[in-house]
Amino acid sequence: MLAQVQVLHRVSELPARNSARSNDSLSAMFDMTGATMMFRRDEEIYGEGENAEYLYRVKSGCVRTYKILADGRRQIGAFYLPGDIFGVDDVKTHQFSAEAVHPTAVALIKRSIIETRVLRDTTLARQMLNLTMSELHRAQSHILLLIKSARERVASFLLEMASRKHDDSEVELPMSRQDIADYLGLTIETVSRTLTQLENASTIALPTSRRIILRNQAALARLD
Amino acid sequence: MLAQVQVLHRVSELPARNSARSNDSLSAMFDMTGATMMFRRDEEIYGEGENAEYLYRVKSGCVRTYKILADGRRQIGAFYLPGDIFGVDDVKTHQFSAEAVHPTAVALIKRSIIETRVLRDTTLARQMLNLTMSELHRAQSHILLLIKSARERVASFLLEMASRKHDDSEVELPMSRQDIADYLGLTIETVSRTLTQLENASTIALPTSRRIILRNQAALARLD
DNA sequence: CGTCAACTTGATGGGTCTCAATAGCGGTGG
DNA sequence: CCACCGCTATTGAGACCCATCAAGTTGACG
Numbered sequence A, B: 001m002l003a004q005v006q007v008l009h010r011v012s013e014l015p016a017r018n019s020a021r022s023n024d025s026l027s028a029m030f031d032m033t034g035a036t037m038m039f040r041r042d043e044e045i046y047g048e049g050e051n052a053e054y055l056y057r058v059k060s061g062c063v064r065t066y067k068i069l070a071d072g073r074r075q076i077g078a079f080y081l082p083g084d085i086f087g088v089d090d091v092k093t094h095q096f097s098a099e100a101v102h103p104t105a106v107a108l109i110k111r112s113i114i115e116t117r118v119l120r121d122t123t124l125a126r127q128m129l130n131l132t133m134s135e136l137h138r139a140q141s142h143i144l145l146l147i148k149s150a151r152e153r154v155a156s157f158l159l160e161m162a163s164r165k166h167d168d169s170e171v172e173l174p175m176s177r178q179d180i181a182d183y184l185g186l187t188i189e190t191v192s193r194t195l196t197q198l199e200n201a202s203t204i205a206l207p208t209s210r211r212i213i214l215r216n217q218a219a220l221a222r223l224d
Numbered sequence C: 001c002g003t004c005a006a007c008t009t010g011a012t013g014g015g016t017c018t019c020a021a022t023a024g025c026g027g028t029g030g
Numbered sequence D: 001c002c003a004c005c006g007c008t009a010t011t012g013a014g015a016c017c018c019a020t021c022a023a024g025t026t027g028a029c030g
Helices: A024-032 A111-118 A122-146 A150-163 A177-184 A188-200 A217-223 B024-032 B111-118 B122-146 B150-163 B177-184 B188-200 B217-223
Strands: A035-039 A044-046 A054-068 A074-080 A097-110 A170-172 A211-214 B035-039 B044-046 B054-068 B074-080 B097-110 B170-172 B211-214
Touching: A024 A097, A024 A111, A024 A122, A044 A054, A054 A111, A054 A177, A074 A122, A074 A177, A074 B122, A097 A111, A111 A122, A122 A150, A122 B074, A122 B122, A150 A170, A150 A177, A150 A188, A150 A211, A150 A217, A177 A188, B024 B097, B024 B111, B024 B122, B044 B054, B054 B111, B054 B177, B074 B122, B074 B177, B097 B111, B111 B122, B122 B150, B150 B170, B150 B177, B150 B188, B150 B211, B150 B217, B177 B188
Parallel strands: none
Antiparallel strands: A035 A097, A044 A097, A054 A074, A054 A097, A170 A211, B035 B097, B044 B097, B054 B074, B054 B097, B170 B211
């Protein structure tokens, strides 16, 4: 799946979701020893079933993890924005694949190096545990999301995206409607229709399809 | 929520799901220092928002973790059978509540003791990480479950339950239809109807409502 | 201004929920 | 032992939400 290099959105200076807890040792490792790689739009970062050799941190851009089901449906597990660490799927092999949503810079650390350090550095060990727990927490929230109605899912998604920015009153979405749909377990048509509904209700505004202004966050939270 | 003490099912000698990976140090701690507590049917083991003070292992019976949403719906996060370790919700406070499905014996260890030991025992640290990762893996599977159709969800559920027994050709369900429905994100009516469908198709047999014989596992796996 | 991809909008059907009634099962007491 | 009770599970009818299929619109780029 080739893709031309094009910088559509510069999503930067976002507070990293999973760097909320102290990631000092880990952050230091990414800054010091971490090599950087660039990925084009839709380029694969790792595939499901591959050995989990690295841990990754988004420097710029956006990453999606996903799984393709037997019938061809795709479920997106998470979106990772600048500062977020990803690749903590499982001990041995990745349970999900990872792709760049659009041109993305990623820092990598070899897991083997972390494994070695962890034996001496209990702080790092704690950070790895915290990181995994925050991923667990995220997955649990995703479960709660998937049992809600379409409107509730879309509202939750918008609030989640907004909460990961400094200015949470509007969002520049890095991902397509198809990505959103596959994350929420809906179709693109339903996502689109729901957004239109919310716009008609003056809950949001859609200057462009990717830019969403949250005009009534309380109303969104009520749906959520 | 009072409940009479009654031993309905003795589910024992099941291979513990999350003890597959080496849990030697942790197992030893449960065996040695672990106190045992009994819980009646529907009795709360811990509540959402409470401090996560202990780690638990099921000795006999069955435990469900769940969360009540704003509108009153209940989502069950997981069922834990004998040998399973639970209570690894998050660092500080529990994200879910935990209840005994029916009379249940549980072993407990104080987290503070684990925390202390982890600083010296890297094996234990690794086990805690593995435990959290296996919970993460479970949650991710649950996400994939919730985007499927009702028939697929029920089929997956039956196969999952069967795989956690020695004899995987029939299952004695410890939980009610309501529990199953809240785990699968369906209504009891849909669960019941789907089971009847599967019975009519000779895929399963239902001698009693709690006992289910898997007559055609291949067919179930095809739905899954 | 033509082309292509992404998004939106429309019409229709199906799967699951809701509401309601019936059936089964275990426990209790006459 | 059987009638009765309460709870759980099953079955039925109708409504609703979302998926599907299809057509139209918008915006980016040559």
